[in-house]
Amino acid sequence: MKAWKEHPRLLLLPLLLVSHLHSASATSQSLGISPQDLKYFEGSAFWCRDGSKRIPKERLNDNFCDCEDGTDEPGTSACPKSKFYCKNVGYVPQSLYSSRVNDGICDCCDGSDEYDGFAKCTNTCWEAGKASREKLVKKVNVYREGLKIRRSEIESGKKLREQNDITLKSLRKEEKVLNEQVQKLKVEKESIEERERRERDAREKIAKEEAERKLKEETATGNIADQQPKTDVVEVNSVDESQNTDLVHHETEVDSAPTADETAEAPEVHLTELQEEPKLDELSKEDLGRVVASRWTGEDTTVHVPEEHQDHHSADEATDNQDHDADIDSDLEPEHEYNEEDDYAAYREEEQVPETPPEPRKLSWWERFIPGALKRVYNREPVNKSEADRIRNQYSEASTKLSTVQHQISELESKLKGDFGPEGEFYSFHEKCFELKVQKYNYKVCPFKQAIQEEGHMSTRLGNWDGFKDNYTAMMFSGGDRCWNGPDRSLRVKLRCGVRTELRNVDEPSRCDYVAELVTPTFCLESKLQELQKKLDQQVSGVHEEL
Numbered sequence: 120m121k122a123w124k125e126h127p128r129l130l131l132l133p134l135l136l137v138s139h140l141h142s143a144s145a146t147s148q149s150l151g152i153s154p155q156d157l158k159y160f161e162g163s164a165f166w167c168r169d170g171s172k173r174i175p176k177e178r179l180n181d182n183f184c185d186c187e188d189g190t191d192e193p194g195t196s197a198c199p200k201s202k203f204y205c206k207n208v209g210y211v212p213q214s215l216y217s218s219r220v221n222d223g224i225c226d227c228c229d230g231s232d233e234y235d236g237f238a239k240c241t242n243t244c245w246e247a248g249k250a251s252r253e254k255l256v257k258k259v260n261v262y263r264e265g266l267k268i269r270r271s272e273i274e275s276g277k278k279l280r281e282q283n284d285i286t287l288k289s290l291r292k293e294e295k296v297l298n299e300q301v302q303k304l305k306v307e308k309e310s311i312e313e314r315e316r317r318e319r320d321a322r323e324k325i326a327k328e329e330a331e332r333k334l335k336e337e338t339a340t341g342n343i344a345d346q347q348p349k350t351d352v353v354e355v356n357s358v359d360e361s362q363n364t365d366l367v368h369h370e371t372e373v374d375s376a377p378t379a380d381e382t383a384e385a386p387e388v389h390l391t392e393l394q395e396e397p398k399l400d401e402l403s404k405e406d407l408g409r410v411v412a413s414r415w416t417g418e419d420t421t422v423h424v425p426e427e428h429q430d431h432h433s434a435d436e437a438t439d440n441q442d443h444d445a446d447i448d449s450d451l452e453p454e455h456e457y458n459e460e461d462d463y464a465a466y467r468e469e470e471q472v473p474e475t476p477p478e479p480r481k482l483s484w485w486e487r488f489i490p491g492a493l494k495r496v497y498n499r500e501p502v503n504k505s506e507a508d509r510i511r512n513q514y515s516e517a518s519t520k521l522s523t524v525q526h527q528i529s530e531l532e533s534k535l536k537g538d539f540g541p542e543g544e545f546y547s548f549h550e551k552c553f554e555l556k557v558q559k560y561n562y563k564v565c566p567f568k569q570a571i572q573e574e575g576h577m578s579t580r581l582g583n584w585d586g587f588k589d590n591y592t593a594m595m596f597s598g599g600d601r602c603w604n605g606p607d608r609s610l611r612v613k614l615r616c617g618v619r620t621e622l623r624n625v626d627e628p629s630r631c632d633y634v635a636e637l638v639t640p641t642f643c644l645e646s647k648l649q650e651l652q653k654k655l656d657q658q659v660s661g662v663h664e665e666l
Contacts, residue, residue, distance in 0.1 A: 151194030210248030265643030
C-alpha cells in the first residue's frame with residue numbers, strides 16, 4: 120500500500136493499457152471494410168453473407184475464420200475468400216484478396232495492407248492520383264460546358280418543334296384550299312376538253328359527210344358521162360345490113376389495091392370493137408368504169424355479156440348501122456388533128472348533162488332529239504383557245520403546288536413522330552450529316568437517314584437508320600450494301616460527351632461490321648456530371664483530411 124501511495128502513477132498504467140487495447144481493437148475491427156459495408160457490421164452481431172452463421176461483433180477481424188465466405192475477416196489473411204479494401208485517399212480506391220495482407224509487399228498506395236509493421240510503406244496516393252485527378256477535373260469541365268450546350272439544344276429543339284407544328288397546320292390549311300382549287304379547275308378543264316372533243320367529232324363528222332356527198336356527186340356525174348359511149352355503140356350498131364355489106368366489099372377492094380389509103384382500115388377495126396361491146400346498162404359498176412375510161416385511154420375493155428343479152432344487142436345493130444354509116448365515113452378522113460380534151464368538151468357541151476344537186480345534210484342524233492331550248496344550251500360558243508390554255512396552265516400549276524405541299528406535310532409528319540431522345544435533344548440532328556476522312560475513305564453519317572463510305576466517285580452504303588440503342592448511348596445503321604460473299608454492312612455509332620459534335624475513330628472490327636464514335640454535347644448528361652463531380656470531391660477531400 121505504501122508503494123502504491125508513493126507511486127500513484129502505477130495505478131494509471133493498467134487503465135492506459137486497457138484503453139489502448141480497446142482503441143486498437145476498434146481500429147482493427149474496421150480495417151479492410153469498404154465505406155458502404157460499415158453499416159453491415161454496426162450491431163452487436165452480424166450474419167455471414169451466405170447466411171450460415173451469426174457471429175458476435177467481438178470476433179470481427181480476430182484473425183480466425185468463422186465464416187466460410189470470409190465475411191468476418193476482411194482485414195486479415197485468415198480467410199482465403201475475403202477481400203481487403205484500400206481507401207487510397209487521394210487516388211482510386213482498390214480491393215485485393217486478403218491473402219496479400221501483411222505479406223511484406225505494399226499493394227495499397229496508402230500502405231494500409233501492411234499494418235503489422237514488418238514492411239515500411241510510404242503513402243504515394245497523392246502523386247499517383249495527380250494525373251488521375253487532372254484527367255477527372257478536365258472531364259468534369261467538359262461535361263459542365265457540354266451540359267450547357269445540351270440544354271440550349273433542347274430548348275432550340277422545342278422551339279423548332281413548335282415552329283414545325285405551326286408550319287404543319289399552315290400547310291394543311293393550304294392543302295385544303297389548293298385541293299378545292301384543283302378540283303374546281305379540274306371540272307373546268309374536263310368541261311373544256313369535252314367541248315373540244317365534241318367540236319372535233321363534229322368537224323370530223325362534217326368532213327366525213329362532205330366526202331361522202333362529193334363521192335355521190337362524182338358517181339352520179341360518172342353515170343351520166345357513161346351514157347354517151349352507149350349512144351355511140353347504138354349508132355354504130357344501127358348501120359343496116361346493106362351498108363355493112365358494102366363496107367365489107369370495100370374492104371376487099373382496098374386489100375386488093377396496094378395503093379389504097381391505109382387509114383380506111385381504122386373505121387372497120389373501130390366498128391368491129393364497138394359491135395362486140397354489150398349495152399352499158401347491163402354492165403356492173405366496175406366494168407362500166409373501165410368502159411368509160413377507155414374512151415380516153417384507149418384500153419381494151421371487151422366485156423363478155425351473158426347470152427340472154429346478146430340477142431337484144433344484135434336486134435339493135437340492124438336499125439343503127441344505117442344511121443351511123445355517115446359518121447363512120449367522116450371519121451375515115453379527119454379534117455384536123457384529133458384532141459381528146461376538145462372532143463370530150465364538145466361531147467359534154469352537146470349533151471349538156473345537168474349536175475346532180477347536193478343532197479341535204481343529215482341531222483345528227485342530238486339535233487333530231489334534243490329540244491330547241493336544250494339545243495341552244497348545247498350549241499354554246501366555240502371553245503376559246505387562249506381561255507382553254509389559261510385554265511390548263513392554272514390547273515397544272517395548282518396541281519404541282521398541291522403535290523409539293525403534300526410532300527412537305529408528309530416529311531413534317533414523319534419528323535414530328537420520330538424518336539429524338541428522352542428530352543428531344545437530338546432533334547437538331549435531323550437535317551445534319553457528320554463526316555470523317557480515314558486514309559482513302561470518307562465516312563458520312565446522317566442520323567435518321569443513312570451512313571455511307573465514299574472512295575473517289577464510288578459510294579458504299581453502310582446502312583440505313585435503325586434507331587437508338589442501349590438507352591440512347593448508341594445509334595444503329597443496318598441493312599447496308601451486301602459484302603462480297605458476306606453479310607449486309609452495318610454501322611454502330613457510340614455516343615460520347617464533347618464540346619463539339621464530330622465523328623471519330625471509324626473502325627471495322629469484324630468483316631462488314633463498322634464501329635464509330637460521335638462526340639457531341641447532346642450526350643453530356645447531368646447525372647454523369649454529378650457522378651464525376653462526387654468522385655473528384657472525394658479524392659480532393661480525402662487528401663485534405665489526411666493532411
